[in-house]
Amino acid sequence: MARRAKPVHLDCRVRRKRETIMQTQSAITPDARFVVIGVPGGKRIELFQAALLRLGREPARVVSWAELSAGRVTLEQVVRPDDIVRIDSPGRDFEVDRLLLAAGADAADEEDGERLRYDHLDRDSAARVAFDKGMILPSRQWFLGFRRVLGELKMQLWRCPRHRMMNDIDDIITMFDKRACHARLDAAGVTVPRALGPVCSFEQLLAGMRETGLRRVFVKIAHGSSASGVVAYQISPAGHQQAITTVEMADSGGGLQLYNSRQIFTYRDSRQIARLIDALARHRVHVEQWLPKAGINGLVFDLRVMVIAAQARQTVVRLSKGPLTNLHLLNQRSGAEAVRLRMGETRWAAAIAECRRAMACFPGSLHGGVDLLIAANFRQHAILEINAFGDLLPGVLCAGEDAYETQIRQMIGMDAGLPTAADSAEERRVGS
């Protein structure tokens, strides 16, 4: 049993004083301007701009994903010497989704013909696809389009004046491929759940589970974001099956269509589960062992740890009633202090160090949102995912600042040696 350590209480006055110093410093630091590729009018841009404002910086110039994807703007027109370029999420903009799908329509897929033809729309259909709330679009195609556009941006940036990137484009691409990301972490010796090889159907899933002896797995769309297309599947020794998911199946004229919902569905019928997994597999899935997560306050949890400049910073505990923990499912969030106490200092430090090691697999990137699992015994841990755009954590603070502030400070060389998550648990800004 690890000895319990006293919680660290940061002195608020000290923190505020530090912030004041920071702001004074920022006024005398030469202004590097930020360019953000994102979705204008979105929450992410709003919070990033607010962070710049708090640090006394001029607002970033925002280039829209839609404009870039459509080729109406190029980065050469935007990026100026010494700019800092931030690539943010293209999410929550259906026009961008449509453009990325179109861009992916005739993109080469290195997996084509090998195993399975993934769900696909031709360029015209992709450009015309109608918005249908929650509908899971052909996500392999979306990813191919995303990768293609990012490749194009990389070429444009190559022709731009000298500038700095917050995150490396190839890193972002890898983080958007759960299979590739898992493989990279695994190869580097980071503790990750055991993965099954490529699974293209329910039948293959069962075969893989038999082969590995795993009875509980997560099946995740390889290019999904957040809890999109995630299924917690298990078979009992007595042959009971259970698939817990937010994916809803709907039969339309064109066949089975999958929707992400805010509801949790539990499928127990083998044929239903087979349909679900088969349909998900046509999006390309990553399958890994479902490790038992710890419970606290009567709920299951995992953690999102922002690793910025090699340090663990903003940390949030994602509490849930079931195996799917995700902020977007409106699960409760809370601070990490209680988890840290239960684990004891040594084990907490080891888990945090694992997050840093995971992020170190992406040396070209300043930041990533690392999903950290604490095992039911509060002793072991594992890294579940790294999210390129995992920093939208409104109100989650570390040493008084949100993830955007920390990132900005790091980019403009204002690291003041503020405490990190290893020293202090996450705090929340009251009222935000």
Place this chain on the structure above:
Amino acid sequence: MTVRENLTTFMGREVIDWEEDAKPRDPKKFVYRFRVSYDDGEEKMTELLASFIQNPAAAKVEAMVIGAWGEVASGDSSQPIVEALAAARDRLTNLKYLFFGDIIAEESEISWINQTDLSPLLEAYPKLEHLTIRGGMGLSLGTPRHEKLRELTIQSGGLPASVIHEIASGELPALNHLELWLGEPNYGGDATVDDLAQIFKGDRFPKLKYLGLRNSEIADDIAAAISLAPILPRLEVLDLSLGTLGDEGAKALAASAAIKKLKLLDIHHHFVSPEGVKALEGLGIEVDAEDKQEEHEWRGERSRFISIAE
């Protein structure tokens, strides 16, 4: 009410996980839980138990918690643990309180926990006063004979009728608290109200004050039967919570003369109408009718769900 968190306290003591090289702590303040990781086998669990049992401090221990004993979700049975514990009878000479199966849903669904015949534990530990078991699959208690056992709780998503018959035919003269989570047929809970008849007679357990027939799909039948049963006037607490109790059962309870002798009627997680709840509250006894559930409607069929099944 899925079980999502391991015990933090048991019998008023803080629960901590035993580790092989740990120094035993004050047994009045702490209870050790024995559990292994998802990637350890059952051998590891028996090693862990052995490392404690060999410690002289084991003789002072009154309470123990048995957690996940291996790959529980993969069907590892509790049998080796029962054997190891029973064999330690000369070491754990003061064992009074045992929680057998502190396993959360993330480790194994409650009805997928592979239990076994636990009767060797009752035989090996004559001082045992409290036994809680989680998981009904594969469970047996033999013909339980025990002079000291005061509290017996079985939490399950489906309790086999055979276990109910075993208890009803046992000799448990000190039993004060009997709590059975009956569950549903899909998960092995095949008991009907007839299987409870022996218990309802009331002559088996002269000291019984608390009877819990919880998490049951046949809560209405149970309510109807128990409202006329000889055991009812002797109880202080009747617990029909976590099940599918509806107006039918509530009416039967409200019409019972003997029910007014209860100190507490617990029906929380129920499907009783506000009028029905009012009728029960009018009995002049304490009633816990929290957590009213709504029937699910699907393709014209209405159905009720118990709190924990899977």
